[in-house]
Amino acid sequence: xxxxxMRLGMRSVALNLERTAALLSTSTVQNQIKLIHSKxxxxxxxxxxxxxxxxxNSVCRRYSKQHGRADQHRRQDSGSxxxxxxxxxxxxxxxxxxxxxxxxxxxxxxxxxxxISFSDFQLFADRFTALGHLDEEQAKEFTAIxxxxxxxxxxxxxxxxxxxxxxxxxxxxxxxxxxxxxxxAHRWLxxxxxxxxxxxxxxxxxxxxxxxxxCLGLRSEHAAVAFAVIDTNxxxxxxxxxFVKLGKDFFFTEDESRVSKMFWGPLIDV
Numbered sequence: 591x592x593x594x595x596m597r598l599g600m601r602s603v604a605l606n607l608e609r610t611a612a613l614l615s616t617s618t619v620q621n622q623i624k625l626i627h628s629k630x631x632x633x634x635x636x637x638x639x640x641x642x643x644x645x646x647n648s649v650c651r652r653y654s655k656q657h658g659r660a661d662q663h664r665r666q667d668s669g670s671x672x673x674x675x676x677x678x679x680x681x682x683x684x685x686x687x688x689x690x691x692x693x694x695x696x697x698x699x700x701x702x703x704x705x706i707s708f709s710d711f712q713l714f715a716d717r718f719t720a721l722g723h724l725d726e727e728q729a730k731e732f733t734a735i736x737x738x739x740x741x742x743x744x745x746x747x748x749x750x751x752x753x754x755x756x757x758x759x760x761x762x763x764x765x766x767x768x769x770x771x772x773x774x775a776h777r778w779l780x781x782x783x784x785x786x787x788x789x790x791x792x793x794x795x796x797x798x799x800x801x802x803x804x805c806l807g808l809r810s811e812h813a814a815v816a817f818a819v820i821d822t823n824x825x826x827x828x829x830x831x832x833f834v835k836l837g838k839d840f841f842f843t844e845d846e847s848r849v850s851k852m853f854w855g856p857l858i859d860v
Contacts, residue, residue: 700807721788723786724785732785739778743765792830799813799828800817836853
């Protein structure tokens with residue numbers, strides 16, 4: 591009898607040990623999964639996992655207000671080696687560059703819902719065409735380029751296709767690392783120039799630059815300050831070549847000393 595009770599007790603102990611081991615194993619596996627998907631940050635001989643890195647990785651995959659775009663619906667870029675569908679490259683760049691991209695995202699977000707839609711893109715273009723300084727052919731070309739730019743960079747034109755700030759950062763980084771995309775980027779800049787060149791002189795004065803800022807939804811006093819900075823030769827006017835160069839340089843450089851940082855208005859703080 592005593593021997594039977596002893597065997598029963600040992601069996602109970604063994605069963606409890608097995609349950610404990612199973613729990614520990616499950617916990618360990620879960621931890622290991624977390625480790626696999628976290629990036630280690632090393633400082634000398636010590637390495638640790640960054641919760642912030644995991645958060646950024648999560649943020650990088652949010653592409654819309656609620657729905658999010660599936661990978662297969664995102665743009666298909668030929669000749670590109672960048673794996674921007676799985677990495678948030680925009681976070682590799684300086685905070686200064688990210689501030690600039692967030693500034694432009696805010697400008698293109700015409701309805702100020704925190705997202706850029708094709709409707710926003712159209713409204714942005716409509717502000718310039720509504721000035722009435724583009725002729726019929728130029729207005730038609732401008733509309734076509736705006737549509738083509740959207741389709742090439744952000745894919746299908748549909749009511750659920752939104753561009754978040756995080757995606758805009760990622761996509762612009764992708765553009766900078768793809769020579770063919772970089773060459774085609776911002777092809778609509780000359781049309782913005784022509785739209786605000788009220789007297790069709792081939793140059794933009796400070797008054798016409800204020801018109802440019804008005805279409806961006808910015809204040810005229812900011813335009814006066816920006817113009818004074820970017821008019822480096824002090825002749826009181828910007829040529830088409832100067833305008834386009836400044837507009838592109840804003841996107842392509844991380845150098846805080848470049849005057850192009852003033853082109854799209856005051857940089858936002860958040």
